[in-house]
Amino acid sequence: MPLAMLLLYVTTLTSPTPSIEGVKIVTRQITAGFSDTRTEYLAPDRLRNEWQSQMRDGSGPPMATIIMRGERDRVFMLDLAAHEYITYETDPRGSNAAMKRPMVDSGGTLKITIANTDTGERKEFFGHTARHIITRETRVAGPGACSKSSVSETDGWYIDSSVMPEWHQQKKNSYGVVVAAEVSAGSNDKCFNKVDKIEVHRSGVETGFPVKVTTTLTNEVTQPDGGTRTLSSTWGSEVMELKEGPLELTLFDVPRDFRRVDSLRNWTAKPPRQQTTWEWVKEKVQEMLK
Numbered sequence: 001m002p003l004a005m006l007l008l009y010v011t012t013l014t015s016p017t018p019s020i021e022g023v024k025i026v027t028r029q030i031t032a033g034f035s036d037t038r039t040e041y042l043a044p045d046r047l048r049n050e051w052q053s054q055m056r057d058g059s060g061p062p063m064a065t066i067i068m069r070g071e072r073d074r075v076f077m078l079d080l081a082a083h084e085y086i087t088y089e090t091d092p093r094g095s096n097a098a099m100k101r102p103m104v105d106s107g108g109t110l111k112i113t114i115a116n117t118d119t120g121e122r123k124e125f126f127g128h129t130a131r132h133i134i135t136r137e138t139r140v141a142g143p144g145a146c147s148k149s150s151v152s153e154t155d156g157w158y159i160d161s162s163v164m165p166e167w168h169q170q171k172k173n174s175y176g177v178v179v180a181a182e183v184s185a186g187s188n189d190k191c192f193n194k195v196d197k198i199e200v201h202r203s204g205v206e207t208g209f210p211v212k213v214t215t216t217l218t219n220e221v222t223q224p225d226g227g228t229r230t231l232s233s234t235w236g237s238e239v240m241e242l243k244e245g246p247l248e249l250t251l252f253d254v255p256r257d258f259r260r261v262d263s264l265r266n267w268t269a270k271p272p273r274q275q276t277t278w279e280w281v282k283e284k285v286q287e288m289l290k
Contacts, residue, residue, distance in 0.1 A: 019246035020044070023163060026242075031235030044165050045069045046252045050080075061266040066252050069167065076254050077264065084261045085254055106194040108145025113138045116204035125211045126242040128159040133207055146191035147198075150219035158208035163244065169209075211239040 022043035029036045034053065041048040047067040053060040062080040067073055078085040114137045121132035135154040141147045161169040214236040220228045 018249040020046075020249055021245070022165065022247040023245075024241065024243040024247065026240045027237060028240050029235065029237040031233065037240075041247050041251050042165050042168055043247055043252070044167075048251050063266075066254065068252070078254065078258060079264045079266050082264070082266060083255070083258045084264060085258050086261060086264055103193055103195045106144055106146045106191065106196050108147075108196050109142040110145050110147040110196045110198045111140045111142065111201070112198060113140075113201045114203070116202075116207055118205045123157060125157065125159060125239070128163065128211075130157040130159045130211055131205075131208070132157055133205060135207070141196070145196045146194050147196050148219050148221075150217055152215055152217040154213055154215040156207070156210050156213035158210050161208045163242070164209055210237065211242070213237050 020043045022041060025040045025042070027038050027040070029038070036051055036053045038049060038051040040050075046069060048064060049067075050062070050064045052062045061082070064078040064080055066076040066078070068076075073090045074087065075090060076085055076087045114135065117134045117136075119132040119134060123130050123132070133156055135156065137152045137154070139147065139150045141149045214234065216232065216234045218230060218232045221231050222228055
């Protein structure tokens with residue numbers, strides 16, 4: 001064997017590419033006039049999320065988010081086309097600590113009731129058995145609340161969440177009543193920087209990791225003349241690829257040729273907080289209906 005080939009062979013044996021156990025997920029999401037394909041790489045203490053949105057008038061820039069989990073998570077948001085990035089730390093809830101504004105209690109309460117029903121149907125997805133579960137969620141905004149009342153129904157297929165890193169799994173025994181101090185409030189003058197208290201009532205079966213879901217949301221919107229009208233929106237999400245195994249650690253590094261900036265020219269919306277892809281899209285749709 002020639003010396004060069006021998007050295008290459010020895011280097012390959014002694015210097016493998018550093019990796020970490022994890023899972024790769026490619027998800028496609030669609031709602032009216034908007035589609036989004038995301039590739040997520042999830043590991044025990046880190047996450048990389050890549051996406052490029054498709055709108056009616058064209059496509060957005062390729063973007064990525066890297067999150068290094070810890071007591072205070074470090075977030076890097078990358079513009080893959082401009083080779084620029086911003087970085088910040090989050091508080092324990094996943095909010096941008098540097099951009100956090102003082103919040104005050106609205107004095108209102110949002111009551112959320114979530115009921116999950118297993119239909120008994122089963123189907124195979126990526127070598128895992130998925131359960132067919134229907135979820136009905138009712139939100140009732142009390143007097144003074146800034147949130148909006150709504151009803152949604154989700155038709156979904158779910159596999160066991162153990163395929164995900166522990167931090168990304170559904171919490172066990174999370175049913176009953178949960179009272180939280182904050183919920184996203186509206187942006188109008190009356191609700192500026194205000195938050196509602198929320199009560200969450202859960203019942204039925206636990207779900208798991210969603211591999212295919214369709215959600216229909218219905219709510220009442222107040223018209224300028226004081227009247228109301230009912231809006232309904234349907235969107236869907238489907239996992240196109242799910243691969244378990246080693247992930248290269250370089251996926252979670254900011255490339256050396258990327259330049260740190262104060263803001264990304266191609267990204268005008270607020271950075272997404274740490275959440276699943278589906279939660280992020282659902283939140284955006286609900287914001288549009290407020």
